[in-house]
Amino acid sequence: MNQHTGFARIGTTPEQEARSAPAIRQSLKEIVQRYTAKRDGGAVTRETESGVIEIIEEYQGIEAEARAFADATARVKNASAIGTSWGGDIFLRGHDPEISAERMKAALLRSAWRHVYEGLPVKDCASAKDRKRFDLFFENPPELTLAAIAEHFGAFLLDQRHHILKGLAECFCDLDPAYKSHSKVAIGVQGLPKRIIVNHVDRYLSSWGAERVKDTLNALRVYRGQARMEYGEWSSMMDEARRHGEADFSGGIIRSFKNGNAHLIFDKQGLLDINRALAEFYGEVLPDAPNATEAKRPSTEVARDLQFYPTPRRVTEEVLQRLQLSGGETILEPSCGTGDMMDELADWHNQEDRWKRRTPLFVTGIEYDAGRAEQARAKGHHVMTANFLQVAPEARFDVVVMNPPFYGTHYKKHLDHAQKFLKKGGRLVCVLPATAYYDHGNTIGEWRDLPVGSFAESGTNVPTGYCVWWKPKD
Template sequence: MNALARQSTVSDLIDEYDQKRAAMESEVASFEAAYLKLEMAACIQGKFVAPVSRNRPHISAEELKRNLCKSGWKAIYDRLQIDRIASAKDRKLFERTVESPPELTFDNAKATFGDYLERPRHHILRGLAEVFADLDPAYKSHSKVKIGVKGLPKRVILSSFGSFYGNYGRDKFRDIVNALAAYRGQPLMEYSEFSAIDVAHRNGEDAILDGRVYAGEPRYGKVEEHQTFDRGLWIRKFSNGNAHVFFGPETLLDINKALAEFYGEVLPDAEEEDAKPKTGTAVSKDLQFYWSPADVIERALELAGLYNLRDWNHNPPEPSRVLEPSCGDGRIMDAVRKRGHHVFGIEYHAGRAAEARAKGHNVLSANFLECPPKPDFDFVVMNPPFYGRHYVKHVRHALKFLKPGGQLVSILPATAHYDHDELQGEWRDLPVGSFAEAGTNVPTGLLKIRRPA
């Protein structure tokens, strides 16, 4: 009996890559020699009368090395089963990146895929949250995905479903199915399941992915059969190109549980002012302070219209005066100063105020809500406390510090826009998990308000 073949490790794959890359020049030379030998075999004393092939192949060692590098990255991706862990957006990003990948080394592979292996559950949940947040605003509201809270839609509509209308709807449907499959530990969606859907729709039926075998059209004297997995959902296609996806009770519960686990209940938008925080996914011990990640800050400054004065070669505008209420340790202030503007902060927590001052910032230690407003600032950029909907008071108070025509941009929980809507302005969603590195997965967005001139 033959021994079972040992499964290759990442190190094995990289070793194979290194060996083949080192031998590439030699392999090309061997090919050229073999081709020349073949040409000589087809002539007498070098009297060529016709090429031995229609086109002499051009072999480039550098091009072969690029192909080898792409193949190596794909092999590691498949070996680690990243397609089962990564979100749909991350999978598409990998597909684009592998067209011009970095050098394949163990350190590069670890930097690229290490977090998927260290935190697979996080990435599976994030992938599901990303897919569903794009389908309906209800999935962006962490107040609607707590266990036992009603409000999640039992049906979503996908446009452009089918080849005649494009593949957008089919791609979205695959993302839905695969996000749920990763969460449930099911196989990912195969082409045969799409075939089963097409068969059902041709027969004027709803496609129910519940584990049944669907008979296809006869082809070459055979009847094709398509086995589907019990996905707990069904899809109805319409003549206008739209498709409606319906979720069964168990599937809806799984969606609710997954989103509740990912978003957590650390920052509930409490209906009552004295509501107490609950345990959730946060790593931060101070429930009132979630520092702003760099990407969030850049998005906020761009939305505010705070130009980077360092980019101006001639006649830059005058620096603006910027206020950051509840500035914490001054991360937003750091970014504002790098753009060449004057920034002032207010912070109640003495330790964090000291950290901001140590970086050279001008910070007032005070309770922002008790500071008398002076309309001296061109911009306010803020990340106010979320808990208990206190952010409403902070934003309204901060508006009083703006000059006429000034702009305010505030980082807020998504519920501020999708559920409560107490503050009016221009809203932009932030990507799912934007505050994960700060200790919470609560859905967030940016609100821009302009003070009338």
């Protein structure tokens, strides 16, 4: 437990976490109460074991403190003069000290959020990207409430290991595309590179490449239950690599070259740990690894498990940006599920446009599962209940947007069939597992990776992305 806040720390057992949960809730409640009391004035209370509410701290509030400061300034000036005769400056820098109540409130809010962040086991498990995101978040955070704390930090507390593994996956996916293939991870270390080349690792420890190296080594250390490197340790390792050409790290060696590149070379145990961590993160959700068996089935037969993964809102928002909609388009969404993406499309014309009023879109969905189709229709969407692969194609749509079944390479049949529904000059955006691009070569048009764990809320950590294709006009 953190002695200042009573927060549980990472590494505790489930039983210990369960016992500490009330302490966490009480501590957070007390921090929010203290923040409010300091800002507006009031008392911080605590209930004793006998049920008595006792006041443990009282505050005047920032507005009152600001007035008291101004009054104190006036008293000090008065104490330094007789009548109206001026004897000279008494304040440093030659002017009266001033404070702003609004700036005090902003500083208090940032301090409160950082105090919660540093007390909870968030930064101990958050990925390098999430830690950088929080640095920006703290510059202008929302009002501190228990609900806001749960919204921004809750996911890290509920599943710390997920975020540790996500951090490792982010680092390795950024450094080498091979790690975006869950099938290579599934078949063992022979499917992964033993050496990674990082560019722009120059003499500045804040350079892009140096930051990537540090994030990667720290992600591996956190996965192993080790503390992140302190700045001195990190600086010494990089200095040794530059002076002598290489340096050891826990999991291998780093070699430094005069062109600014660095090679991370993993030893057998390091590579095994990386492989095991990524395999655990990605999971065995897609049986499309080279050693997986899949029964032959007719091209239009629906797989036994279509791996229904609803499209998360963040993915939908990015996909819609890529559609370059102008209004009035006819849109088809095969495998539309319960209509989550159609919800966003239906609301598209209501979103703010500073130049003109948007023309509504005309969206049609197709869904094999009758229950999900009915759920989509209940929200007002036009949905056909059918196996998309058995629907006769008609090239009458301006746009096809889709998140087809991820099962095996079954998605390829959906992707091929969808192209037949587009008008000439129409565009298609298709969300796919990353193996479709990196392993199978089954994508069309331009490929874009989605962030690691984009579908985690839908039940899979498999690397994903999407392809964007424009049908030729002639």
